[in-house]
Amino acid sequence: MKLSAKSMIVGIAVTATVCSSIIALVLALARHYTVELPYDTQYGMVFDAGSSHTSLFIYKWPGGKENNTGIVSQLRVCEVDGGGISSYKSDPPAAGNSLQQCLDVAKAVIPVSKQHSCPVYLGATAGMRLLSLQDQSTTDRIMQEVSNTIKGYPFDFRGAQILSGMEEGAYGWITINYILEGFIKYTFEGEWIHPKGGRILGALDLGGASTQIAFTPKEPVTQPNSEAALQLYGHKYGVYAHSYLCYGKDQAMRQLQAYLVEESGFSAIVIHPCYHTGFNLTLTMRELYDSPCVTKPGNIDPGKSVTFFGSSDPERCLSLIQNIVNVTECPYSPDCGFNGVYQPPIHGQFFAFSAYYYTFDFLGLAPQAPLPKVTSTIETFCKKSWYSLKVEYPGAKEKYLKDYCASAQYIVTILVQGYKFNETWDNIFFQKQVADTDIGWTLGYMLNLTNMVASTRPLVVTGVQRSQWAAEVFFIVFALFLSLVLVMALVFWPYEHDLNTV
Ligand SMILES: Nc1ncnc2c1ncn2[C@@H]1O[C@H](COP(=O)(O)OP(=O)(O)O)[C@@H](O)[C@H]1O
Numbered sequence: 001m002k003l004s005a006k007s008m009i010v011g012i013a014v015t016a017t018v019c020s021s022i023i024a025l026v027l028a029l030a031r032h033y034t035v036e037l038p039y040d041t042q043y044g045m046v047f048d049a050g051s052s053h054t055s056l057f058i059y060k061w062p063g064g065k066e067n068n069t070g071i072v073s074q075l076r077v078c079e080v081d082g083g084g085i086s087s088y089k090s091d092p093p094a095a096g097n098s099l100q101q102c103l104d105v106a107k108a109v110i111p112v113s114k115q116h117s118c119p120v121y122l123g124a125t126a127g128m129r130l131l132s133l134q135d136q137s138t139t140d141r142i143m144q145e146v147s148n149t150i151k152g153y154p155f156d157f158r159g160a161q162i163l164s165g166m167e168e169g170a171y172g173w174i175t176i177n178y179i180l181e182g183f184i185k186y187t188f189e190g191e192w193i194h195p196k197g198g199r200i201l202g203a204l205d206l207g208g209a210s211t212q213i214a215f216t217p218k219e220p221v222t223q224p225n226s227e228a229a230l231q232l233y234g235h236k237y238g239v240y241a242h243s244y245l246c247y248g249k250d251q252a253m254r255q256l257q258a259y260l261v262e263e264s265g266f267s268a269i270v271i272h273p274c275y276h277t278g279f280n281l282t283l284t285m286r287e288l289y290d291s292p293c294v295t296k297p298g299n300i301d302p303g304k305s306v307t308f309f310g311s312s313d314p315e316r317c318l319s320l321i322q323n324i325v326n327v328t329e330c331p332y333s334p335d336c337g338f339n340g341v342y343q344p345p346i347h348g349q350f351f352a353f354s355a356y357y358y359t360f361d362f363l364g365l366a367p368q369a370p371l372p373k374v375t376s377t378i379e380t381f382c383k384k385s386w387y388s389l390k391v392e393y394p395g396a397k398e399k400y401l402k403d404y405c406a407s408a409q410y411i412v413t414i415l416v417q418g419y420k421f422n423e424t425w426d427n428i429f430f431q432k433q434v435a436d437t438d439i440g441w442t443l444g445y446m447l448n449l450t451n452m453v454a455s456t457r458p459l460v461v462t463g464v465q466r467s468q469w470a471a472e473v474f475f476i477v478f479a480l481f482l483s484l485v486l487v488m489a490l491v492f493w494p495y496e497h498d499l500n501t502v
């Protein structure tokens with residue numbers, strides 16, 4: 001059998017080139033496949049120990065070797081049975097026990113191999129801030145009990161803390177802007193960028209015991225105590241944040257009751273214009289004055305009771321609210337919120353969540369409605385009798401239903417007359433969630449404490465970068481082109497140049 005030297009050389013060259021192309025192709029695909037493999041998911045949890053209730057938020061994000069930024073999303077939320085942890089002042093161990101059911105849920109949801117590395121935080125808000133004003137040792141005891149319970153579980157417990165009002169406001173602001181990609185954005189081209197002129201949103205949180213406002217004003221904040229200087233992904237943000245203690249929905253309602261009782265001269269029967277006709281509520285003086293948000297008169301009999309009778313009177317209700325919210329006093333004129341608190345002019349769009357959302361959603365006013373529609377809807381609702389409300393909303397919980405009229409009037413008062421959203425009402429979105437993640441302070445709190453918003457430049461972890469792909473594709477095309485040239489050479493090489501002349 002005669003084998004020409006030309007054929008041998010060209011054959012070897014073609015085989016080598018084709019083999020190297022295949023290897024390059026396989027390597028490129030393997031590299032891509034590795035990145036596309038399911039991420040090594042990480043988990044983190046935050047207990048939101050609010051004044052009225054506790055929730056456990058379980059988050060997950062794509063992890064791995066690199067300390068990447070990824071996108072944190074909410075995996076699950078577990079509602080703790082019973083009241084907020086501050087309601088356990090006569091039985092602190094029960095506050096700890098109340099968390100067990102949700103910790104058991106977390107154990108079932110998070111893979112066993114990930115539980116030891118799953119950070120857990122507990123943040124308590126205004127209910128505990130108020131309790132600490134009344135009774136510091138019981139406050140400490142409750143914080144100790146909740147910590148002990150969490151330590152009994154296989155997670156990485158990182159501490160239980162009472163947040164300041166400013167922190168609560170600032171973390172809510174971080175949460176919204178993180179979820180809505182205000183700080184950083186993953187582009188179609190596969191790069192993380194700082195969105196130029198991107199919209200930075202404000203945060204409005206209405207809790208039971210306090211309410212927060214946080215936003216980036218147009219002009220720098222002039223009162224340093226009102227500014228949270230945040231550095232996120234290497235960018236500086238001057239965030240105005242303020243928390244009004246005692247001006248959450250439930251404590252505001254408490255202030256209304258106390259005002260009416262005093263106005264009546266401590267009568268046993270008091271007409272309440274914000275409650276509906278046919279509704280009545282009886283409280284002892286002990287219950288009424290069991291809060292630092294209302295001043296207990298010196299000579300009051302704690303066992304004496306008062307009964308509030310609803311009168312479905314929205315006009316009187318609104319003017320009653322003006323008695324607990326001072327919208328005229330302003331030492332920083334004109335830069336004030338309410339009660340004479342410094343606040344720069346409102347700037348940009350806002351998300352209003354928690355009880356802002358619950359109230360407006362119930363009334364069919366979420367996520368947005370023009371102000372005239374809002375006021376007319378509230379007026380119509382407030383005029384309804386308790387009987388007709390019970391018929392219309394058979395599934396509604398009485399503890400919330402009785403307050404929707406008053407809280408809606410209260411919301412409009414603080415937003416329009418307090419914060420001065422008169423011209424900019426349409427910039428408020430009443431919303432509970434974005435991308436299946438609840439809006440609240442917990443996500444921002446965890447991102448901050450786990451250092452996930454601190455890095456100046458997050459690492460790209462999703463997919464192969466375009467430049468890598470371009471190099472790989474170029475190499476494959478070049479190798480195949482070379483093979484083609486060699487095959488052509490084999491076919492068209494003149495026979496007389498054949499080396500096999502023997
Ligand atoms: N479905 C609902 N309808 C109306 N209000 C609600 C609903 N669910 C929760 N709330 C209210 O939301 C508020 C939540 O406040 P919370 O987070 O417990 O207090 P804080 O943030 O002041 O510590 C409470 O006033 C509670 O009554």
Ligand SMILES: [Ca+2]
Nearest residue numbers: 050125207354
């Ligand atoms: Ca809250």
